[in-house]
Amino acid sequence: MDIDVVPLWVKLVFIVSCSFPLVLAYLDNMEYLRKYGYLEPSDGRTGSLLSEEYYKEAVAKFQRTAGLPITGQMDEETRATMRLPRCGVKDTDAGTGNQARRRKRYALHGSKWRKREIAYRISEYSRKMPMSVVQFELQRAFDLWADVIPIRFVRRDYGPVDIEIKFVTGHHGDNTPFDGSGQTLAHAYFPQYGSDAHFDEDENWTVNIADGVNLYQVAAHEFGHSLGLAHSDVRTALMAPFYRGFDLNFKLDRDDIMAAQELY
Structure with missing residues (x-):
């Protein structure tokens, strides 16, 4: 036609x-x-x-x-x-284009803790693994940072704490809802906003295996935000915004260590 x-x-x-x-x-x-x-x-x-x-x-x-x-x-x-799966925290310092930003690849939010012992509580646990495993993996994630800065992290089940941790889904009361299994894995707040960390319970949280989303690695990233670190534009850094998958030899990048030690 x-x-x-x-x-x-x-x-x-x-x-x-x-x-x-x-x-x-x-x-x-x-x-x-x-x-x-x-x-x-x-x-x-x-x-x-x-x-x-x-x-x-x-x-x-x-x-x-x-x-x-x-x-x-x-x-x-x-x-x-x-x-790609990633952290839900905004890349607020992304690509400002100035020389200082290019020389210093990591980013600091500007707020920090003024104490040397930080208490946290897991108020809502994941149903994907035993409570004891969640406790162990989250403490291990905190200790990754404690090994390079003079701060001690302690879990308390009762009384006042500095950081509250929850495994939640969808809309959960903070105006930053999760999106189900996939893109946004977790988010955390900077010290001036309370440092709480939330994990999307719709994700398939796992430990020590390649399948699913590794809880230890994601928690370590989120706790970096709880300390005051923003996202880095160094692809190998823990504080890069994207989840890279399970890494058997996972550790802090030099960029992460420099950022934490500048703050603390």
Whole structure:
């Protein structure tokens, strides 16, 4: 059939059906950039008012944080990185572009603890493993930091504590809901906001195996936030935003140690 005699409504349906997935992908990308601090919150709701230059700048900042080629283009490698499991804390210091930031790869939030003993409580446990295993893995994650800074972490089941830890799902009272199994694994607050750590109970939490999500490694990352460390743009650092999978030889990167020791 000659394209010129195809009814107008058919042409419109074809155009819309081809464009709709692209529009959805664009909106998903904007929501991701908004969620993790690269765009102002309002930009996720007013995409039609977002300039192309501002959008490219946000993409470039994300690429810098992720250690990707900085093109400002939403290419397949960038989209694939956005699909990786990661921490739910915003990359608020991502790619500021100044010399100090480039020389010092790690980032500090600016708040810290003024004490040498920090108490924590696990108020809601994971159902994926015994309580004793959760306790052991979380203490081990705290001790990873205690080995390089002069702070002691103690678990208390009663009385006042500095850090409260919960395994929760979906909306759980802090305006940063979890998204089910997949992208956002956990999040934690910086010292000035209380340092509490929340883990998404919809994840398949595991220990010492490649399957699932390794609790020890994710907890160690989140407790870095509880100490005042922001996300690093060093890909090998624990404080990089993305979960890299189970690592039998997991340890702090030099970048993590330098950040913690500058704070404490």
